[in-house]
Amino acid sequence: MGQGIPEIAGKSLNGDLQQQFLYEMLLIRRFEEKCAEMYSLGKIRGFLHLYTGEEACAVGAINALRDDDKIVTHYRDHGHALARGIDANRIMAELFARVDGTNKGRGGSMHIFDVDSNFLGGYAIVAGHMPIATGLGLAAQFTQKDWATLCIFGDGGVGEGEFHEALNLAAIWKLPVVWFCENNGYGMGVPFDDSLANDVYKIAAAYQIPSVRIDGMDVLEVYSATQLALAHCREGNGPYFIEALTYRYRGHSMADPELYRTKEEVESFRQKDAIQRLRNSMMAGGLLDESGYNALVDRVESEVDEAVAFADASPEPGLHTLYDHVTKEREESS
């Protein structure tokens, strides 16, 4: 586990940082587009849930973390893993089910896990990871450490009992957990207005947790809000809740015929695209020019191409490993 790197306060929204955000959002978008292509070629199998449109959430929230903070997230998790700095090659190799993947091919798209990055998993049962976040918070408090846990989930999770149990426990025990709801408007195809009796951030507020609703398609706003939330947690004030309004451009998964929304609606959100907004504001502020932007686009293009080549070259796990890791072997001392 990494030790604390106490320089959040030192990170300001300077040009370098904005450039980094732009690069990461472009990387995620290109990665996801490539995943769709690889899915249609049969290189990626199973369920595939793409994050296109929601990049500002991952990049803004995860960049506010220290290396020793923990992340647990839902199954639309490639973007979070990339924002955490996990090698795109290893993520793509996992999607290809190869031995060089983050989980050596045992997890797949919905279960990306990298303990060395404190990226403690994508979870594919809606809200099933939220009590785990509570337990991570409990461990930080129990050991009197000041690392925090970022728990990312969708608006679809708010209807699950585990959401409510996890928030209540974190609230009564004052645990250092940032609950981060990516509200993309739909639980699969059902609009959240039809699913929930109240606004998400108001439901959280009922647990006496400080709760804000932010623009999840503005990476700088997401970053700032998460910084505030983390500071609140580290000072021992208990959990903090962020509802980030965002939108996914593609269907729920590759199997989604998108019968529940119009092309016009999708287009209206594309007009607010987080990448274009940051690009435009950086250009207006003199932090970026056209050639600089094009260089970033070229960079992510080649990185994603390299990830595909890496994944394709990686072997599949041997059949002799089928029974490996069902249970952990005891160590001698135990």
Added chain:
Amino acid sequence: MTEMRMRDAIRDAMREEMLRDDRVFLMGEDIGAYGGSYACTRGLLDEFGPERVRDTPISESGIVGAGVGAALAGLVPMVEIMTINFSLVALDQIVNNASKLHYMTSGQVNVPLVLRMASGAGSQLGATHSHSLEGMFAHFPGLTVVCPAFPGDAKGLLKRAFREPNPVVFIEHTALYGVRGEVPEDPEHLVEFGEAAVLRSGKDVTLVGYSGSVHQCTRAADILAAEHGLAAEVIDLRTLRPLDMSTVIKSVQQTNRAVVVEDDWKFGGFAGEISAQIMELAFDWLDAPVARVAGKDVPMPYNRNLEYAALPSEEDVVEAVLGML
């Protein structure tokens, strides 16, 4: 050796492991001031304080999931689920997270979590509070399932559970909490998983049980000896996963007959697994089909007579044995 009741042996195991390892902590519903629904944690709050003996709200999924999270972060949590009946609302955490994370991550993490829960019927608690789900938990790869029948085993197995790198479901029969037995005082006395105990030797039939049904087997063996002149070998499985079939098979090779006894429903139950394995591994030694004596396939009725009729008894075991001679 000291003679003590099952619940005291369980408490001593937790206390000793908490003294040994400061990463160990307990959480559950009413385990603090109340001392636990079955009094297994009585006194521990006073000794260890509320951080290590943590009362929780009635949120089984939440607290089991919190146990998984704490275990991922390097602690050794014990979550007490008041009864096995309530584990059904925590199955997502037990099955989807605790049992699978080591495998799904190719060994990056493991979940050293102890889940204690009380099982069994016989107290007129009705259909929702009388389950025996040991076999259901044994069905899931990644879980260890422990079900002691005696205080000494309970202590040694529970201490073993706290030192395991994997999730352990530790199931206590409610009818056995007051049972007395000899318990080793040595704090390093552990009982290994996957080692059945041969409680008595016999040449005529093998009786296999776990948890409460072990006692039906021994009582049936008494009746068979006293009234029918038959010597029954009695095997206490002690853990269902890992499962010690070699002890069962060795016995069956001597007796050529086996009866498997459990409280759980007969249809799709664990006795069917034992029976199938005996058939696979010792078919040529069998002089009669393996018999199962198990719960009747009904939700547990409240009425005392009906409940008694729904549960297996030592008379049923005796009858099964006589029927295969």
